[in-house]
Amino acid sequence: MFMASFHRLARKAALAACFSVVAGTGVAQAGDITFWTWRQEDRAAYTELFRDFTRANPGINVKFEAFPAETYNTILSTALAGGRGADVVQARAYGGLEQVAKAGYLVPLDIKTVPELGNLPVEALAAESLRADRQVYAMPYASQTLGVFINKAVFSAAGVSVPETWEQFLAACKALKDKGYIPIANGTATAWMDEVFTGIFTNPFLGPEFVADIQAGRATFEDKRYTTALSRLLELRDYFPPGYTGIDYATGQQLFVTGRAAMFAGGSFEISNFRKQNPKLDMGFIAPPAPTAGAARYVAKFFDGGYAVNAKSPNQADAIKLVRFTGTKEYGDRFAALLGNISPIKGVVLADPLLAEVAKLNEVSMPYIMAVYFRFDSPTGSELLSNGVQKMLGGSATPEQVGAEVTQGIARNYPPFQKK
């Protein structure tokens, strides 16, 4: 133990790091603008994207700077609060955006100054707006879709066909298990993945009507529809890896890319990573099973984030040019090709067949409920749900208890639930 001194050291190091970040990279030279992101792994792609920008806007170079994802929001808001930070920053969506935008750190964008906003669908812009006045603060760059990855080679080796309904899904799992494969690679040890897992498999049971009821306060998460949907997840426990409560996110990914497991419930953001780890992996991406034959198979969808302009930037005109550039179809095409993500810009061409498949599934989609509606206040619906589902799948909570816990936690800050 004896971490007191280590703690202090760590704290000082963190402070020093913040200072050097703020002092060292705050303001760029004239003609140069800086860009902040939490995606260090995207450096190569952004270097190319920014080269395109400089070609179209001679004299403006963009400097790429990345920070660790877990501390990005803290670093960003600290820098912005101090009147520093990059000229253009990658901002998160929904609650994460609101936190930064509400404080007045970002330049509001409108169709006059940034006509390219018109290239984006309304729901994408909503993700980068304040709820109160619907003011847009960032140019959305990607949508993510949650669904089920399948290893096609494993399916055909086991002679199992791709399931469409819940019953077929359970039957397929059983057949795969009998052949010695792990049907579903996911474990429950990484809390946020439990929310992802829930989002994927419950949506077809809930339907858009439930979401509307939640928003209007006609239903809470104690609603029978929700707890029944949660109890469905329990049926999948037999098909998780052995010792699944101790299987974390990284182990689950490994089981899938190495072909030991047949399926992985996750987001389209995994695609490029999975390919990197096993270029020969023959994977497909399917929507979650439908409750009954012929019923809609809703995938869960949300927007990742957007590019925003620092309100204190001395190079605002150039920064706006960059944000406008990221709203063009040319940028969207290149972005999708280089980063393997779906750009929400209208008319973007998805050359990658798997991405095109995902985009097709987006036509029957529902919001990823907690991320889209309940990450604005503390405690967030996400942390309540992931904690609850982790307990439920581990066998120490019932769906009803989870529903009640989530509802109670959200009700603190959510008026529609307070009437109940």
Next chain:
Amino acid sequence: MSFGHRRGWWIGFLLAPALVTMAVFVAWPMLGALRYAFYDFHGLKIGGFVGLQNFVDVLGEPPYRGWTYTALWHNTIVFVSLMVLQNGVAYLLAFALLQGLPGHRVHRVIVFLPVVLSAVIVGFLWKLFLNPLFGLVNQALLLVGVHGPPWLGSEYTALGSLILVNTWHWLGFSTLVFLAGMQSVPAEILEAARLDGATNATLLRRIIWPLVAPSTTILFTLTFIGSFNWFELPYVMAGLNGSPGGATDVLGLYFYRTAFGSVSSGLQDFGHGSALAVLMFAFVGSCAAVALHVLRRREVAL
């Protein structure tokens, strides 16, 4: 100007850099956190003054209340277990090393070795060892026909596993502190006791225990502070949410995710986070001070 006066200036001059550093980097942030605890926050932007509301929330309002007491309870378990496991075993180990048996120098190094590793490395290594599918521990158990549990995934074993890993990591430090204490016990006292027919058990209980009181004071205090500020190991091995289902949640994790947000939510809540930090500081500070005072009184000067 009198000599004493000049001396005073000189002392002041020498103390100033340290005092300024302390004031700017220690006292000022702490006072800042104290102030933040009384405000509502929107991200990092300070909102309205809310009095004691943040404290009332974390101590008395669900869901915060449950989280606070669960975390505090876990910290308490960690402290008690480490006192028994880490410091208790270290006491016996130090006595064994004191005997100067052949190879004791090598053993001393081996026992101390894990201490030089960082908590992140230790946590990561042990997380791999404890993996239910291909981890070393369960593979070894399988050789003798035992199916090990998912150590970090079961709410019954997760916290215990973390405590054992922590013990593995820091045992060497406690051993060394006790060993140093035992080596400073005059040999003639031990010899006299042995001549009177004292067994090893008596020696450990009646002679050495009271005489290594200063070592005990240090270890008790450090273990206390460490247990209640425990963060790195649970963070690496169990994640910010204290998986599974909060079974490994401790005050450090709880404070961090409240103040700075977790993976699934970048939401920062400095008001409640600061209130937690202030409570933790007051609790650890006051308990450590009382413990130090009580323990000092039982130390005997030789």
